[in-house]
Amino acid sequence: MVIALVGLYAGGFGLLAARAYDAHETGGAFDLGNYAQALWYAARGEGLRLTTVPEFGSTRFAMHVEPILFLLAPLYAAAGYDPRFLLWFQAGFIGLGGIPLYALARRRLASDWAALGIVFAYLLLPALESVTLFDFHAVGLMPTLVLAGCYFLDRALTTSTDQKGLWWGHALCEQGETRADARTRWSPILLGTLCFGLALATKEDVPLHLFLFGVYLMLMRRRWYAGAVLSATSAVWFYVAVFLIIPAARPDSAHSPYLGFFSRLGNTPVEILTSPLHTPGTWLELLTAPDTLYGIGMLIIPFAITPLLGLPFLIIAAPTFAIALFSSNPLMHRLETYHYAAPAIPFVALAAVDGMARLSSWLERTLPPRLRGNTPLFVTLGVVLIALGYHHYRGYSPLARAFHWPTVTPHHVLGSALAASIPPDAPVVAQAELVPLVANRPYVRVWTGPFDEQAEYYLLDVSHPAFTNRNEAQERLLADIAYEPTVGLVASQDGYLLLKKGAPRTPITPEFFSFILADMPPGASELHATFGTVLQLVGFETARLATDREAEPLLTLYWHVLQPIEQDLFIAIFLLDAHDVPVGVTLVQQPATVWWPTSRWQAGDHIRMTANTFPWWSGDRTRFGYGIGVLPMGADPWDVHARLSVTHTDERFMPIDQGTILPLVRFVRIAGIPYAE
Template sequence: MDKEIWRKRLTYVRDQWCAYPAPEALPRTRKFWVVTGLITLAVICFCAFYILYMGGRHMAFQTNAEDFGIMDQSIWNTAHGNLLHDTICNILSDTNCVSPNGYVRFAIHFEPILFPISLLYYIWSDPRILFIIQTIIVALGAYPAYWLARLRLRNEWLAGAFALLYLIYPAQLQATTSDFHAVTLTASLLLFMLYFMYTRQTLWLFVFAILSMACKEDIPLVVMTIGLWSVILQRRWKSGFALTLLGLVWFVVATKEIMPYFSPTGHPLLIARYGGSAGSSSLVKDAFLHPLSFLHTYVFEYHHLAYIHAVLAPSGYIPRPHGGGIFYLPMLAPWVLILAIPSLAINLLSSNPQQYSGLFHYNAEVVPVIIFATIESLVVARWLTRHALSALAKRGVVLAQGSSHIGRFLPRVLTWVLLVGVIFSAVRSDYYFHGQLPFSIGFQWPQTSAHMDLAQHFMDMIPADASVSAQTKLVPHLSHRTSIYMFPYAADPQYLNNQSADKLADYVLLDVTGDIYPYFDAQAYTREAKKVLASGNYGVLAAQDGYMLLKRGLPAPHTLPTAGTGQSSDPASWLFDLPTSFCSNIYVSPQEVKNSLQVDFKQPGGEAMHLAGFEVGASSPFSRTNGYGTLTTYWRVEQASKQPLQVVTLLKGSNGQEYIASMDMPELAWCPTQIWKVGSIVRLASRTFNLQKSGIPNGLAQMSIALLPQVQTSSTIMDVQARLPLQILNAPRTVTTNQSTNTLQLMPITIVD
């Protein structure tokens, strides 16, 4: 008898909680169409906003060689009969720079969905079409989120809120706004797959499984997991096992046959992120033989835990008291959340920290699982509430005279409260953590400038069939060609294993004020650019406003003495006889000076540097974790300087100590103070800086500048005696001097986490 009772109980739990029988259809009432209309309006607004936003980012040179230039060149080459050919790579820190002749993209990722996407280039051969197709496909995922939630929660308005949650979910927005990647499409495609799996529409289930797997080589692992899930929880033996087998075969063929076949090394080019071909099996061995150490390294380590929090927290979480950890709402449905394990493992096990940063496109395929798990968590919460009330009633506990109404009303209220909490968590995460909503901290609509517009003039000078090495932000505007490289690849023979000069790019296009990636040290970038100039392989075809177009075979520019002492051994300090127009970007009219003032910095020879204005591009409070700032200074040139000088941006913390915020003014590396035109006003803009590694404490700080002879080490910069003394002639009361440190305090700024 006891066995029979337990069998019935287990059957009940299976049917009511875990198992997923064919859902009972819901009639499409007027409410259904009203909510569908509202979702359609939200989808249209989403598409319009992010298509314009991403197109604007491209025109404002905010897209990157990695990966937008890579994707665009591969697709453009495919449309022109050259199968997924690509030549863009990071020679400094990645493993895909195998040959200047390039490689087939299948050596890095298996993404056959790029073939039909390439047909769009016959309609409009512009890289912005990739943003259009990506945004539309991602936005359509709001519909299966709505349909799935409607069938599970049996309420149109609750379900509509899940469509909204999907559209604003931070991981999805990160993927949608992180250039273009085929895997980003899985945010929508996998949601369609989950919906058709739940509704047992086998044909459409396999259609979207194939479309999803065509987006990246690791998606078949997700499809396999979904197939097994369907077998266990839906008891769909044939379709579930067929889906699992399809995913397994696809994964093995893609990673063991197709990718090695196209790879020059015989292995997928990014396998080094997992320790190489041997390292992958070593990871599996460590997981079984040393599970505690494995978990500590790849799960419970601080940055990996922060990644898990960044992905799951927007779906709702409750911090446990006394630092005992965090409970995430999707954990109420672990049998659904388990579907995300393949994708999370791929990111957590990678040696590339970007994959477990919570940013970029790496979590697109996790979003559908989180949406499904959150839906199920509300189902579980409602079920638990009902059964708790029922248990209380059976024990004779009467909540009120209308307890039967409470039994129906309370679970609905709890469901709405939880869902509102989830929406709030998503919005809060978007607001604080690198959000991509219009009101998020740090969000800015892309703006073009006359300097950006000038770039097209230089690009028009490059023949369509010529090979080019360019900076990361310029590459996506030059990637409709057979050979395009990211500087310094193909510009310096040392990065081509010192092959003959004919392997070098025909042209090199640089913006010395632009993004320095793949370098993270401004001096290293400047040093490399000047080495290319001095190599004798290139001459200057055109130069203006900080842009420099070099052509192979032209006479190299002459080097100039540095500060009257001859040529320095450090290439970063070399000067070249460049066209006068090259430094035209540093000169501005008096009307362009911001926050006018008069401050003199005295040089040892008696000359003075005259600060005429400044502009701080940083908000207060300033976040140490994701805040970014700039400083622009304006200098009135009354006499030539006899030595190169350096501007340093400092922050005096609440503890009284000084911290370096930035000492990177790119114009000074190419247009030093001794060549400034007398009678002009010079604008110097720092590169964007952050305080993540500064160590400055929270609290009120003073942003200041100091002027000193050009030096190489930060220890010399912090030497107060090396700084030029200063005197204020005219300035607002908020601008003061600190004579003990020879700094000019520009404005107070509050530092926060």
């Protein structure tokens, strides 16, 4: 059963991650792209070089210390330098963590079924699934390595005179086999040492956890030698990684570029680590902040808060809680969206096992005799039911309400083909979402504009949902193409632009605009609403951004042009509150009208326009909606007299604000994720 669960997790999430790559839904340049290029260089014996983040440095060590990548480099080369190998490998390796967790839980809970239940709850953990799906990260391998190390350590510490092993409380039944012969203990000691050593090699902050784990062994288990060796090794490696390796790799010899996220606590690693002593008030404020409590809840609630009963193990997870939740970068607080929870997960799982054992023991002592005997199973059943319920609202598997299956379309196949057509050694600049497709080369940068002097090719997809027009990014791209005489078109099709330095200066082809000039697909919501006398809205679709399901929902509008439009119009998206009152409005053009302005729309045209650029944040609203208004370009969208009137609407869609805004769709956020009503 355990093998089946592990295989199902590895196969299912490996397939999801690989499909996301094919659908261009990965995190992009700064995650999978960085790792792919660093491993490509390492496989050639040139170290973990990078060109994507020159402001940080020319090597991966300027960002993170992950020497385990040197072990992965030959495997990456053997897999043909395919980034999907990293995604499959990570999913399989994370899934394998269920095996040592099962063995540990089986001894602590004295029940095969209870141990199976905790593995099921572990693999349902949304934070673990987000580590698996949000690109590849070396630290994603850490939970399995730590759990395996704990399993071998538990075997090594268990003797005929001390049955506790790893745990600070007795197992519910005696250990079936002992390790009375010291010679038989060398194997688990060596294997445990190997696992912990590899775990230390996954990221520079992992030593903080293993240092505390060593302290736990000394104080809670009185295993002074094992604990001292683990803590001392972790402390030394942390010093080497943070104080020597990272500064040596930085162009300015400075500390980690991420320390700026913790400026309230200090400016150097020493100041930050000792900040509880000299800024206790700030620590207390951060510790009790809502985001901190939410973040801790993301890991303990799916285990029915049993980790609180295994508090010593939960304390070992504290460094990740502090790093992720005390950061001034709000993205790091989102432990169920990105990979930041990874180092805490194995210790939270151990805390859950220990907490379940303690709760079971307490119930054994307090329940009536007729109800005793199967308390571990009853406790596990409660944990599994809560894990399932939590997963339904926050998970990523097909059991979750917000499950997303990446759809690979001819558009994505075209983009992958264009990327493959670029000569393998040519310097490339690509937008962030496409960097993983071209990362296996000596030089690749992320498109931020203007054109890069060192690059020969440029690959962009202006129709990608994540490529917004924020800060007029798409307008600046259009201007750069128009005014840069040294760069010409190689291909322009369905929103893709493949540019080359020195290529002939030719116009963008009509095939480029197929992402705009498109009919409404089956399944879109139909309506009929006329704006002025020129435009008719005939349908719409909503979607969540694949890489951030809590972000503002995407809105795709389908228009029918009734007559030629003499002047450019601005199609404004209004944010509506729960009572359909406008509280926000877009102020910049959406990508479609940047590339195909309304003055080019002809009578009879069918236009598809995806809105992905919004100036608001609706995360604090349980209910909200989108409305549509159309007005002359340059007019004030809040001026009711400037907007075109909306007529001939369905009774389901009634205009507001003197008939000039069409409330189109309403959303409700359930567990933070927006759903169209």
